[in-house]
Amino acid sequence: MANMTAATVILFVSFILLLMLRMPISFTLGLSSLITAMYLGIPLATLFQRMVNGVQSFSLMAIPFFILAGEIMGQGGISARLIKFANACVGWMRGGLAQVNILASMFFGGISGSAVADTSSIGAILIPMMNDSGYDNDFSVAVTVTSSCQGVMIPPSHNMILFAMAAGGGVSIGQLFMGGLIPGILLGVALMIITAIIARKRNYPKGKRVSGKELFQVTKDAFLGLMTCLIIVGGVIAGWFTATESAAVAVIYAFIVTFFVYREIPLKQFGNILRKSLRTIAMVMALISTASMFGWLLAYLQIPTKATNLLLGISDNRIVLLLLINVMCLVLGCIMDMGPLILILTPILLPVATQLGMQPVQFGAMLILNLAIGLCTPPVGAALFAGCSIGKIKIEDVTKACLPFYAMMVLTLLLVTFIPAVSLFVPQLMMGP
Secondary structure (H helix, E strand, C coil), rough: CCCHHHHHHHHHHHHHHHCEEEEEEHHHHHHHHHHHHHHHCCHHHHHHHHHHHHHHCCHHHHHHHHHHHHHHHHHCHHHHHHHHHHHHHCCCEECCHHHHHHHHHHHHHHHCCCCHHHHHHHHHHHHHHHHHCCCHHHHHHHHHHHHHHHHHCCCCCCCHHHHHHHHHCCHHHHHHHHHHHHHHHHHHHHEEEEHHHHHHCCCCCCCCCCCCCHHHHHHHHHHHHHHHHHHHHHHHHHCCCCCHHHHHHHHHHHHHHHHHHCCCCCCHHHHHHHHHHHHHHHHHHHHHHHHHHHHHHHHHHHHHHHHHHHHHHHHCCCCHHHHHHHHHHHHHHCCCCCHHHHHHHHHHHHHHHHHHHCCCCHHHHHHHHHHHHHCCCCCCCCHHHHHHHHHCCCCCHHHHHHHHHHHHHHHHHHHHHHCCCHHHHHHHHCCCC
């Protein structure tokens, strides 16, 4: 027992120390696992087999395809068309451009599945446009950064695939996709409400109402882009595709629409898109392989069981325990990236959540929304950094402007946590219990 306890301490202390030394997360996971395995006398070949097994999953093949499809559509003119469509829908409201920003992020999130891609693509267009129209720069960046978090919730989301893998493969990816739909839309509505309040208070400008003819035209232009999400999600729900097959179909569809329909970039640009996608894919796969090794050690040391017993020993009140889990995840989300946290926390906290009567799909929606908030909070929020870079503004200024948006995001998180129907209604309606 002492040996196992010491190994647990070595695993987590080495992990924290390497993080503090600012070592890349995949190296941190790998080295802390190797150090612990050597202490326990576990053959290193066993760990390397776990690394290989971690990426030998058919479902994981969906992630490279989704990344590539999002990159193609992001560079192929889809974001500009979605902004025009969103403008036709809500641009006439007080603070119309801010509302357009949120709605466009909702649409684009369903294509890219990435908060950083959303911030970079939508923000590059709308932040300068909002500033030129009289919006405060910190507000423009805050709206862009926080609304981009819809991308990790609204299907398809490769973070849902990571959760399904970390949960042991017993959770349907299709149900997880559907489980994120209402929480993602609810998050967008919550951000639109606080935006409307701030816009009215600061008297931000309204846009012009578009005619029926203009609405038809922008809807037609945006339709092909919006169809990407419908093809992926609809194919999975209908049983036509697995998640991996739908991702491959999405790449083919995105390629045809971008290079043969929109034709805003030349075909020779495809090489650059592949190179950029490959860098992202390599980082994600390295992370998954080392996290698989780390996760195996967690199971070997019985840490999920110990964590369950520890948390259940603190209180027998379900509300207190769920709040405690959320606070812990919010804090961790501020200091670590989303992907590693999904892979590390899922095997530890999912048994606790199921003990508390929470369905895995609901817990997945709660965890991913929780960690999405970390994407727009200092000190390591990737979406926050991207937005500040585009807006040429200090992080502390944007963080202050984000405070009311953080409040609405946490309110949405509480609804997902304590009202099961928010995340379970659509998957149960579309795919059964």
